[in-house]
Amino acid sequence: MVLRDRRFLHARDTHRAQVGASLRVGLLGGNQGTGLVTRMEPDLLELEVELLQAPPPKLPLILLMALPRPKALNRVLASATSLGAAQIHLINAWKVEKSYWKSPRLEPANLLHQRVLGLEQAKDTVLPTLHLHRLFRPFAEEVLPSLVADRLALVAHPGAWEPCPRQVTGPVTLALGPEGGWTDPEMQTLIARGVRPVALGPRILRTETAVAALVGRLF
Amino acid sequence: MVLRDRRFLHARDTHRAQVGASLRVGLLGGNQGTGLVTRMEPDLLELEVELLQAPPPKLPLILLMALPRPKALNRVLASATSLGAAQIHLINAWKVEKSYWKSPRLEPANLLHQRVLGLEQAKDTVLPTLHLHRLFRPFAEEVLPSLVADRLALVAHPGAWEPCPRQVTGPVTLALGPEGGWTDPEMQTLIARGVRPVALGPRILRTETAVAALVGRLF
Structure with missing residues (x-):
């Protein structure tokens, strides 16, 4: 070779x-x-x-994340990949700036490269699948139901929710909002589809820090 | 104002x-x-x-980290601060390149700025204290004993160690090695001072990802 x-x-x-x-x-x-x-x-x-x-096993984890700002996107992808997420979904949200969807960082070559960097870091060889959803409502109506069926489905959101569970055994779908948070209608849509809001303490964390902390707690 | x-x-x-x-x-x-x-x-x-x-309470956490490469230092400091570490110690190790200690990122103004960014992210106002130790052995002999007394003291290290404990109640001192890991003599020194090696699964994570995952698991 x-x-x-x-x-x-x-x-x-x-x-x-x-x-x-x-x-x-x-x-x-x-x-x-x-x-x-x-x-x-x-x-x-x-x-x-x-x-x-064989490569290390993937976590039974589907990550749903509001599209991060371009500056953060690379870090978020590499970090979520290194942690072992099986699927990564990047979703639009009210507080995702429209311009983020036009970033050159969303080109397929970069989306692949960042995940490969995450694999190299973690000594893994299997890419997480990556899915882009440029419209929130069609995603919530047509795709989300299949991503929460027969799984623990959680959305980490600031507020007085129950604390995020620990050391779960089955598969998990975990949603994280944009920097400004999900709007109330978005939260209602997620909750109506069976996604349970959970809190992660009083500190607001960057997306990639929150993902790592939640993975450490859940698995 | x-x-x-x-x-x-x-x-x-x-x-x-x-x-x-x-x-x-x-x-x-x-x-x-x-x-x-x-x-x-x-x-x-x-x-x-x-x-x-009042600001959110600090975690009862003392972080001991081998000095990261300059490119990673800012991220590591901001992220550890946002998570709520009370003390951050940056330590020399065999696999820390000598040049890292000469980086302009180690100037006090930058070390302050990165921690302030972490506070802003987490809506906190209290700086973690920051301590630089340019020599491993004097650190281990003179400083480490006071940092592990009456606390759970752990070093996250790849290998067949017991898994990192979950949801501890008391104060914790947590050590993380450089990119290439601690050397065997360094591990022996840490262990001799009462620091317990623990594993975090088969994946090798970047320092700031590992810190977040361990914090999510421990607290």
Whole structure:
């Protein structure tokens, strides 16, 4: 297997790999294992790979997030991927600025790249599926029911709700609002579809911090 | 109270504040409440503030972290502050590159600014104390004993350790290693001082993601 891209640069500059070195490698969508460096040129390296280990299991977690501002999107995607979410849904909401949907960061190549970075961080090889929903109401009416059926469905929202449950055993669907929160009608729509509001204490956290704290608590 | 700095710009551009508007404000180290905009000029605004609410309580958490790479430092500080850590200690470790200690991000003004950003995010007003330890061994010998006395003391480390405990009641000291992990001698030093190694699953997480996941699990 020959590498010429940023993986080559990472092996050369970060790991200072030379012929004979053994690197941890994984095949996107497949197993992971080791790669023995058999050739090193100025612009490429060749690996003999052995892929015998299965990737770590995914969490039984579907994440529904209001589309974050572009500056935060990359972090949120990589972080949710590294934590092991199985599905990520990015949804419109009243307080999501329209311009966010036009960000170049929403191009498929970037959405893939950020998830791959999350996989690399966590030594995982299986991408979470990613779904964009540019309209809240059709999402809530047509898609949401299938995402909450037979699962614990929670929406983390500031307020005097019951605390988020701990150490659940079954699958979970977890919704997080935009920076300004869900509006009351949005909350009512979620609740009407069976999503239970839960609180996460008095502190307002950034989306990726809240996701990590909730994952640590739930699983 | 007159504001001319980025807080003025934030009120004007993000909140689109005008005379008569009511903003949420907090006094660093003091209470929080509301600020009524009484004057708006091209380069300043004036507020009449009423500060009657106490800030949210801190977590009984002392965080010990190997100094992160400069690119990650700001995120780690803001995120740990937003989560409510009471003390943050940044420590040298074998796998912390020497150059990290020379980063301009370690200048006091930046270390303060990042924590203030974390407070603003979480609607908190009380800074976590911040402590830099440029040498591991003197830290472990002279400072660590006082940070683990009469507290649950944990070090999150990849491996077959017992899982991190959940929902503890008392104070916690939590140590996290550098990107490459603590060395064996460092782990032995921590363990000899009463710090218990715990695991956080098969995934390797970025420092700020791991801190949030552990906080969600512990408290």
